[in-house]
Amino acid sequence: MALLLLKVAAVIYVLAAGLGLVQLRWPRLSGDRTVIVGLSIALLAHALALGGRTVEIGTFPLSTLADGLSLFGFLAAMIGIGIAWRSGVPQAAALVAVLVAVLTIMAAGMDPGGAGPERLRSPWLPVHIALAFLGEASFAVAGIVAIVYLIQERRLKTKRKKIKKIGTGLHKLPALEILDNVSARLLQLGFPMMALGLVAGAIYSKQVSGTYWTWGLLNTVSLLVSILYALLLHFRLTIGWRGRKAALLTLVGVLATLVALVGLGLAGVGAHGQDYVS
């Protein structure tokens, strides 16, 4: 039942993503709102799927990779809707829809598994996963906003061909300052989540495997990305680093995280590329 709901949600995400891409290419006046509404409907179905899954396994679904990807997508969609709706970056909705469509399709295609073996259960596990995914979802949306920033920056720099569209309203992308600020705010939001998530993960790891840290793929990438973003935020505050390079770095971090996550998902290995859950 929960899996069926997740598949329904995935289909709606795909539809929203399709609408979103059409809107990006051929903007219409009410198109942005339609995409946001579509994404919200998908989110609702997704919430039902998560609820159903919770009922099915008797605990909040966090322990398998399928559940993790699903939750990651859910959080990213939620943040994306917020950004599209409140922060004046409607283009975020379309791109987030694409990302989440991919994530939910992957999650729906996997064996959902059960609640995980008893020996791996700990109250720290949901804390770790929830925080880490909240952080990563914020980063993912930050990366999407960074993409919009890079497009807008490109448009403004290569003025000769594109200037025609400037001032015609519909083709307008959000102002650079907005995009830059939104992206930075998302990093600021995601960074502490990610850091706390890593700490919770270390505590959990100590509990179940006796060691605080293992150099699995996801651990390593997460640590590196956290350091990258810490530096980015630091330089932003101290020397006012912003704009194109900041957007590019944001994007690099997000891509690394996504590649690690999705790569693990495709390889079908355990949560961190290690063999805790088999």
Next chain:
Amino acid sequence: MRFAVIGLSHRTASIELRERFAHHTRDLAKALEAVQELETVDEACIVSTCNRVEFYVAGGAEPKTLSRALRSHLLALSGLPPAELDPHLYVHEGERGLHHLFRVASSLDSMVVGEPQILGQVKEAYRSASETKHAGAALTRAFSKAFYIAKRVRTETGVAENAVSMSFAAVELGKEIFDTLEGKQVLLIGAGKMAGLASKHLMSSGVQQVRVASRSMESAQRLANEIGGLASSLSDLPILLNEADIVISSTAAPGYVVDKKMMAKVVRKRRYRPILFVDIAVPRDVDPDVADLDNVFVYDVDDLEQVLELNRESRAREAAAAEALIDEELAGYVRWSKSQQVVPIIKALRTHAMRVAAAEVDRTTSNVKNADKRTLQSIKAMSNAIVNKMLHPVMTALKEEGASGDPQPMIDALVRLFDLEEAVRAAEAPPEPKAEAADNVVELRPKDQAHGDGSSS
């Protein structure tokens, strides 16, 4: 059409003269009150922007009488002798007044044809007049139509899309980078006329402060005074660039005034905050290599001119299409509005005739004993038929006259012949002035509404 407009605009009057009237209309409610007090004026609306001050009125008298009263009013307001004021005034009566209103609202009479702000300003003017009950049925009809036409012009012709001038482009580019220009700082390098004009446009978009830097302190000071900015010396350029968000450069210098080396330092100092250069100088003031720096955006005159050049031809074509659209709408409106003119008299005449007939039928039938229902009905039907047959040619003539000619003499004659004055007035019960008329016609982004009629406000 008992409608007239009198006014002055950037086409006919200097800024000083426009300012004089703008000052008098600052307290709009009071100004409207004063116009309404004029004899023959029933309804009034004042459109006052920095580029135009216009008085729209409707009333019971002929348009000529209306405009004459308004002209005296304006003379009194300005305190100028007629010989000095008259050349700057334009008067449009009746249909031509409507035509003018439609063109103004559609932004065809603006300094930058197609700029979107004027519609917001006209709407605002109508709203004020309507809220204070100065705009009644006649003006509401005319302005609603104007808003409808403006929307058609915006959506069906390319006029609005082509609203590009240098200063307009500067503002639009600024908005692509900063979202809002409120609180931003503008730096003018060089005290040229173009720069002054552009800065006015920017200021009307909410820019907080304008600094003027020029080789000659004197000319910097002059322009600064004119636009309400601060004058600086050109030697302070690095410091000034540090604070500015938008730079408009227009010096006559033979070489670059801003080069990459200087700007690279400034960029670090200003912590990479974005900065926009609009370089309208020829030869250029800003080294094009400056654009390689992060968060620095440089547009020179070619970049802007390319747009203007591209649009010049299509702009003329679109403006012609818009004019044709307005003419077509105007003709339809005038036809409709003339036919509306005969509606009260038709109603009054019919009511009057029916009442007389009904009274006579009642009187007759009350005398007839034992009349059965069917007979009574037949008598009633007959009386109605007589009335309709008698009135039919009159109605047809009225409608024809209403559609093509001037029905007023015929109306006057009928009123007199049948003593219909009261009845006509009752039938003229005005349609409810629609408060929402201004709202539902055109979607306008709210931030567009506050700004100038073309380049400044």
